[in-house]
């Protein structure tokens with residue numbers, strides 16, 4: 001639990017505090033050596049990055065399996081992770097993102113495992129990674145890619161975790177929200193995939209201008225390094241997708257606006273304008 005004597009500055013502090021306790025408990029139940037032994041029988045890794053690059057004519061969709069969030073509370077009461085994931089797949093998503101945090105997002109590694117066994121698309125484990133142990137948990141549950149959030153990791157941690165992720169054959173989506181964070185991650189070796197989060201996690205405001213502004217300043221550098229950029233959060237319409245595509249992103253990560261629709265498959269088609277083809 002958060003320490004009331006030093007209240008968290010914002011939600012990420014609270015999440016990280018909780019993660020530390022959660023990881024300590026998980027390590028008691030599932031030691032790292034046990035997970036390492038399980039790697040040989042883990043589902044084969046699918047190439048997350050290649051799947052995002054397949055269709056150059058429009059931004060590829062990473063559709064998120066998301067029941068709840070700190071900013072929105074419960075997004076969908078009748079939440080069925082497999083029904084949502086398979087609807088995303090039928091609708092034309094390139095990849096999926098599965099939230100595994102329980103306390104703040106009502107996600108789980110069980111959801112990641114069950115989604116893995118029902119869809120062919122590459123999966124991102126959407127977790128708050130602060131310890132390499134969690135990367136092994138993600139891989140053994142069937143993840144093909146893992147999120148690293150620059151705001152909660154030092155430069156050294158980012159580089160070390162990136163190595164672990166690549167050694168396990170997976171991709172890393174490295175998330176930034178500010179130019180300072182983007183400049184930090186651009187110094188990493190073997191960086192391939194950057195996510196620009198349009199949500200300010202201090203006050204939860206959403207601004208697609210975040211993607212535009214960061215790309216206006218670093219697009220050339222990102223391009224010359226061959227880095228694929230994903231715009232994350234607050235994307236609702238195909239016009240929103242066009243806006244961030246014009247700014248230079250190759251893919252978008254969308255959760256709430258799809259999850260809350262009664263016909264999720266049709267919502268994906270409309271977002272990608274496949275209903276007009």
Ligand SMILES: O=C(O)c1ccccc1NCC(=O)[C@H](O)[C@H](O)COP(=O)(O)O
Pocket residue numbers: 011012064066069070071072197199201232233234235253254255256257
């Ligand atoms: O969504 C939140 O409220 C949130 C709070 C604290 C940390 C992270 C949070 N969101 C994670 C995400 O990046 C989004 O789930 C993802 O980009 C999809 O966003 P959306 O389409 O707006 O659901």
